[in-house]
Amino acid sequence: QVQLVESGGGLVQPGGSLRLSCAASGFIFSSYAMSWYRQAPGKERELVATITSAGGSTNYADSVKGRFTISRDNAKNTVYLQMNSLKPEDTAVYYCNVVIWYYDYWGQGIQVTVSS
16 A cells, blocks of 8 residues: 655754655655645645646645755655755655545655754
């Protein structure tokens, strides 16, 4: 079955960096686009970044452009989110996502807290 397992979250000071990882299994990873979403307390889940199956194209929310970078290693079945210049408003639970046959699969989510 499809499994997505996030890691790398935690507490970081404003201006700091974190790298999230999402290890995928149960499907042909190299055939699917992958995305990162986030959900802050009291807010709706929002799309942060997407990368195509081969990694040749990426898209970002305006709020993270220039600060976050999505990448993938198809040999390791892993997608990454490098987050630089973090702001308190980046505090949220971050989720890895894949859509297979119109069905959304989600990881369990990982907390990122940006605070001094």
